[in-house]
Amino acid sequence: MSSLPAKQTKWTGLNRRIIACQSCPRLRNYCRRIAQQKRRAFAQWDYWGRPVPNFGHFKARLLVIGLAPAAHGGNRTGRMFTGDRSGDWLYRALFNAGFANQPQSVAESDGLRLIDCAITAAVHCAPPDNKPMPRETANCQKWLDQTVDLLNPQVMLALGQIAFRAAVAQARRRGWFSGPLPKFGHGAIVPLHENRWLLASYHPSQQNTFTGKLTEAMFDRVFATARKLLAAD
Numbered sequence: 001m002s003s004l005p006a007k008q009t010k011w012t013g014l015n016r017r018i019i020a021c022q023s024c025p026r027l028r029n030y031c032r033r034i035a036q037q038k039r040r041a042f043a044q045w046d047y048w049g050r051p052v053p054n055f056g057h058f059k060a061r062l063l064v065i066g067l068a069p070a071a072h073g074g075n076r077t078g079r080m081f082t083g084d085r086s087g088d089w090l091y092r093a094l095f096n097a098g099f100a101n102q103p104q105s106v107a108e109s110d111g112l113r114l115i116d117c118a119i120t121a122a123v124h125c126a127p128p129d130n131k132p133m134p135r136e137t138a139n140c141q142k143w144l145d146q147t148v149d150l151l152n153p154q155v156m157l158a159l160g161q162i163a164f165r166a167a168v169a170q171a172r173r174r175g176w177f178s179g180p181l182p183k184f185g186h187g188a189i190v191p192l193h194e195n196r197w198l199l200a201s202y203h204p205s206q207q208n209t210f211t212g213k214l215t216e217a218m219f220d221r222v223f224a225t226a227r228k229l230l231a232a233d
Helices: 007-018 024-037 087-095 134-151 161-173 216-231
Strands: 062-066 117-121 157-158 189-192 196-203
Touching: 007 134, 024 161, 024 196, 062 087, 062 134, 087 216, 117 134, 134 161, 157 161, 161 189, 161 196, 196 216
Parallel strands: 062 117, 062 157, 157 196
Antiparallel strands: 189 196
């Protein structure tokens, strides 16, 4: 019998199944090819090249949902939002709101820990041009289903419209939300049943951060809102 708590054991098992997934041949082939070709700046890296598992605490009340790993970010490092500019923004904001023990995330061995927070994605493999096909998102839904089932989060924070739609579907699946699809917008707050909440944010992609569509202050406010909602429980 395992000495680990049952929920922690289930969390570890879920992540192992995600890593072993072979449901999407196009994505698996792409990730392997990127891992072999590499980017010149990361020529010395041994790329992960597999589906990227969830990251964070198995008792997290805040679940951050992204789109998919970056080809030379999570697909390289093996950890969600690690090793790319989007991750630089995310972990700085998490640290500022007290959800991470440090603001940087560069590699699995960097000592980063999340506090009352976990990070997942609508798709666990890096897609070409950051655009998964609908069937690939559908294939990955089972992992999001199992992640939300296990964590039972109080707050879901969706980064971008695809993640937002996936989070709404999760809420509907569990009877936490009914009615038409709420409008996506940065800073949107959607009350759910059973004292739960869905928050929306622009994705911290370079397309959004370089153009000023998403600023650090805007991003910080979303995580501050998540912190207040958890504190009010």
